[in-house]
Amino acid sequence: MKERPSYLSTGILLLGALYCLLPVIWVITASTKGANELFSTFTFAPSTHLLDNISELSAYRGGLFWKWMANTALYAGVGGALSTLVSAAAGYGLAKYTFRGKDMIFKILLAGVLVPAVVLAIPQYLLFAQIGMTNTYWSVLLPSIISPYGIYLARIYAGASVPTDVIEAARTDGAGEARTFFTIAMPMMLPALVTIFLFQFVAIWNNYMLPFIMLGNDQLYPLTVGLSGLLNQGASQPAMYTSVITGALLSIIPLIALFFLLQRYWKVDFGGAVKG
Amino acid sequence: MNRNKPLGLKAAPYLFLAPAMALFVGIMALPIVYALYLSFRGVKVSGLGLGSGGRTEVWAGFSNYARSLSDPDFVDSVIRVFTYGLLVVPTMLGMALLFALLLDSGRSRARNFSRLAIFLPYAVPAVISSLLWGFLYLPAVSPFYYLFDKMGLDAPSLLANDLVIFAIANIAVWGGTGFNMIVIYTSLRAIPSELYEAARIDGATERQVAWRIKIPIVIPSLIMTFVFSLIATLQVFAEPTTLRPLSNSISTTWSPLMKVYRDAFVRDDIYSAAATSIVIAAATFLLSFGFLRLVGNRAFNQES
Numbered sequence: 001m002k003e004r005p006s007y008l009s010t011g012i013l014l015l016g017a018l019y020c021l022l023p024v025i026w027v028i029t030a031s032t033k034g035a036n037e038l039f040s041t042f043t044f045a046p047s048t049h050l051l052d053n054i055s056e057l058s059a060y061r062g063g064l065f066w067k068w069m070a071n072t073a074l075y076a077g078v079g080g081a082l083s084t085l086v087s088a089a090a091g092y093g094l095a096k097y098t099f100r101g102k103d104m105i106f107k108i109l110l111a112g113v114l115v116p117a118v119v120l121a122i123p124q125y126l127l128f129a130q131i132g133m134t135n136t137y138w139s140v141l142l143p144s145i146i147s148p149y150g151i152y153l154a155r156i157y158a159g160a161s162v163p164t165d166v167i168e169a170a171r172t173d174g175a176g177e178a179r180t181f182f183t184i185a186m187p188m189m190l191p192a193l194v195t196i197f198l199f200q201f202v203a204i205w206n207n208y209m210l211p212f213i214m215l216g217n218d219q220l221y222p223l224t225v226g227l228s229g230l231l232n233q234g235a236s237q238p239a240m241y242t243s244v245i246t247g248a249l250l251s252i253i254p255l256i257a258l259f260f261l262l263q264r265y266w267k268v269d270f271g272g273a274v275k276g
Numbered sequence: 277m278n279r280n281k282p283l284g285l286k287a288a289p290y291l292f293l294a295p296a297m298a299l300f301v302g303i304m305a306l307p308i309v310y311a312l313y314l315s316f317r318g319v320k321v322s323g324l325g326l327g328s329g330g331r332t333e334v335w336a337g338f339s340n341y342a343r344s345l346s347d348p349d350f351v352d353s354v355i356r357v358f359t360y361g362l363l364v365v366p367t368m369l370g371m372a373l374l375f376a377l378l379l380d381s382g383r384s385r386a387r388n389f390s391r392l393a394i395f396l397p398y399a400v401p402a403v404i405s406s407l408l409w410g411f412l413y414l415p416a417v418s419p420f421y422y423l424f425d426k427m428g429l430d431a432p433s434l435l436a437n438d439l440v441i442f443a444i445a446n447i448a449v450w451g452g453t454g455f456n457m458i459v460i461y462t463s464l465r466a467i468p469s470e471l472y473e474a475a476r477i478d479g480a481t482e483r484q485v486a487w488r489i490k491i492p493i494v495i496p497s498l499i500m501t502f503v504f505s506l507i508a509t510l511q512v513f514a515e516p517t518t519l520r521p522l523s524n525s526i527s528t529t530w531s532p533l534m535k536v537y538r539d540a541f542v543r544d545d546i547y548s549a550a551a552t553s554i555v556i557a558a559a560t561f562l563l564s565f566g567f568l569r570l571v572g573n574r575a576f577n578q579e580s
Contacts, residue, residue, distance in 0.1 A: 006383035006482075013378050014386055016371065017393035020454065023408035024396065030411070039416035086295045093292030097285075105293060112304055114503075114564045118511040119557040122536055122549055123307035126314060146299035177288035206401035208514040209533070213541075224403040228518050231407055235521040245411070248404045255399040260392075 024252075031246040035239050053246040065247055067219060068226040072205055073254070074137070075222055079144035080201035084193050087147055091154025092185055096167060106155070112148030121210045128214065139214040140222070144204045150196045157192035158185065194265045198258070205255055223251040308557065314550035315340050340551035349529040350552065356441065357531050361509040363445040364452075369501055371449070372456035373494075377486050379457070380464040391461070395454035402451060406518035409447045410435075414522065435523035443523075447515050452508070456501045463497040464490060499571050503564045510560050513537070532556050 026043060033041065034049040041047065057065050094106055124143055128134045162185045170180040186193070208224040215221055218229070227247050234240040318336030344350055378384045379391055397405060413434045415421045424431035434443040471493075472485045480488070513533040520526045528542070529535040533556065540549035 004383060005385050006381070009378045009381055009384040010386055013375065013384055013390040013394075016375050016453075017386075017390045020394045020397050020450065023405065023412060023450070024400075026412060027408050030417075039414075043412075043417055043419040043422060086299065089292040090296035093289040097289035097292075099286070099289045102289070105297070109296070109300065111561070111565075112300060114507065114561050115304065115308075115557055116507045116511045116560055118513060118533060119553060119560060120304060120307055122540055122553050123311035124303065125540075126546060126550065127307045127310045130310075142299070143303050146296065146303050148300070148304075151296055171285075177284055178291075181292065202399065206403075208401065208403045208517075209537075212517075213537070224401050224514070227407065228403050231410075231518065232521045241411075244407065248407050252400050252404055256396065259396075259399045263392075 027245060027249045027252075031242075031249040033242070035242045038241060038245075049242075050246075053242050054250070057243045057246045057250075060243060064218065065226065065243075065250075068221050068223045069251070069254075071137075071220060072222040072224075072251075075140050075144065075207075075211070076201045076205040079141050079204045080197050082141075082145045083147050083150055083200045084197040086145055087150035087154045087196055088158075088186060088189060088193055089181065090151045091156075092158045092162070092181055092189070094151070094155045095158035096162065096164065096185075109148045109151055112146075113152060117143070117207075118209045121213050124210070125213045134214050135216045135220065137220060140207075140211045140220075143210055144200070144207070147196075147200055147203075150200055153192060153196055154189070157189055161192070162188045191265065194262065198262060198265055201258075202255065223247070227251065308554075311550040311553050314547055315554050318547050336547065340547050341555070344548055344552045344555060347535075349527075350532065350535055353529050353532045353535050357510060357512060360441055360445055360448075360512065360531075361506065363442065364448045364509055365502065365505045367445070368449045368452045368505060369456055369498065371453045372501065373460055373491070373498065375453070375457045376460035376464055376494075377490060379461050380490070381482055381486075383482060391457075395458055397451050397453070398455045398458075400451065402447070402514040403518050405451050406444075406447050406515045409443070409450070410519050410522040413443055435519075435525065437525040440519075440523055440525045444512070444515050444519065444526075447519075448509070448512065452505065456505065459501050460494055460497050463494045467493050499568075503567055506567070507560055507564055510556065510563070 029044050029046045030038065031053055032050040033047045034052070037047050037049075090109075094102065120143070125134060128139050133139050166184060166188075167180055170184055175183075205222075206224065207222070208228070211220075211222050212225050212228075215225065218226065221229070227244060230240055230244045230247060234244055316336060316338075317333050318339065320332050320334045322332070375390070375394055379387050384390075400408075411417050412419075415431070415433065421431050432439060434440070467490065472480075472489050475485050475489060511533055512531045516526050516530045516534060520528075528538045532552065536549045536552045536556070539545045539552065
């Protein structure tokens with residue numbers, strides 16, 4: 001039964017879409033403008049300087065911007081993958097075994113969900129400074145691996161998607177616990193693992209405070225820290241603004257691409273399970 | 277049959293949990309304990325504070341806490357962040373719920389396009405979205421100033437003192453609505469359609485179905501989005517920090533975390549920064565935990 005279309009609800013949705021697209025449309029047009037046009041031509045009037053802006057940005061301090069891009073991909077890719085693996089193992093352990101201390105461990109991990117990572121950043125810095133680990137790739141990677149929320153999701157999904165009979169059958173066939181996990185349980189949990197990976201990937205990609213605090217060497221910066229530094233310089237050299245804007249556009253392209261390619265994995269339900 | 281299995285079976289869950297627990301202890305618990313320790317320490321300066329022994333670390337009792345809690349900058353930042361939270365959370369969740377219901381309604385068109393467009397800001401880091409909106413707030417760039425100008429009106433500056441909180445709130449609403457919409461939409465899709473087919477046959481309008489059936493069912497999701505939004509609000513840092521170069525009405529202590537940052541890195545007072553971090557972590561934890569308790573832990577207990 002096809003329902004009668006409602007102009008009001010369609011209109012409200014399109015208005016919401018417009019609001020959300022506005023800054024993105026702006027950054028696309030603004031990055032085509034030359035430095036002298038940025039503040040003088042109409043906001044959404046495009047120009048022809050996109051390639052000039054990109055090459056100017058790329059030339060900035062020997063391609064530092066692309067180094068930031070590579071760093072961000074490293075932090076988010078490696079951090080997200082390790083985080084997913086750690087969460088999957090822990091979630092599986094919590095869902096599929098009974099053992100002493102299980103409830104306590106789960107409650108402690110759940111409490112971790114409520115402690116915001118950003119509040120931990122300064123204590124983490126102070127501790128890392130004690131052992132001389134600040135200003136290294138590890139200082140950003142290590143804190144990104146632990147994700148209490150990822151463990152929580154993995155536990156729910158392992159409970160829902162890996163039948164206990166299958167594990168029992170593997171055991172009877174003589175498969176070790178680790179092998180059962182890697183070859184049988186992991187593939188069954190795959191859709192949820194992709195979702196956990198994506199959320200962690202985005203969280204690390206978007207993270208600002210942790211790398212901002214941990215890193216002093218701009219060769220190690222991710223995009224967020226690098227670009228906000230460039231914006232700061234723009235206050236004294238307005239010519240930097242075009243580079244900042246072009247950098248902003250280039251920095252959101254990978255995530256937007258990822259997001260369109262993996263659309264069907266963006267499904268979350270806090271109340272129940274992750275749906276793949 | 278492998279006779280060693282019972283032992284392997286016993287050790288297995290601990291081994292599966294070992295990496296997570298090791299990281300949890302090293303990356304989350306230990307820093308909190310260390311910050312707790314530092315928060316009770318202080319530096320005692322003897323003489324001119326020069327040479328070895330001139331500055332020694334001593335126990336400071338609750339003096340760091342007293343200093344932190346009574347600091348007018350801190351009190352102001354807390355009030356500001358609560359005002360900010362009152363602006364952001366209801367607006368964002370209200371919009372998220374409205375869009376989710378409209379996406380779920382068979383009567384809306386352009387649903388796929390709108391869902392993607394509204395979720396898009398989730399893929400934009402807070403630093404980048406602050407940067408984009410920051411430029412859009414500048415009178416020389418903003419299309420709104422252009423419109424106001426054409427109409428011969430004077431537009432208020434969003435980056436000026438009284439309005440900057442709205443400017444920052446808008447960035448958070450823009451960045452968070454889509455994510456929360458998807459969360460609510462996912463739980464709406466999980467409702468079996470028979471539940472409201474019956475109501476429709478009885479002549480209920482789309483709006484009545486939304487109010488009486490859909491919203492009550494997605495309450496657990498709303499609770500979780502509320503808690504996560506609250507946590508995100510209290511830790512606001514990236515948006516005001518990024519906007520600072522574009523506006524001179526954002527102080528270095530605009531939000532509580534910005535004040536912690538300033539104390540630790542600009543003033544080199546890690547003891548006071550540690551005390552303030554502990555206060556913020558405890559307050560966030562108590563607020564969200566208290567709220568979950570209040571609503572009867574409905575959301576977290578629904579696991580299979």
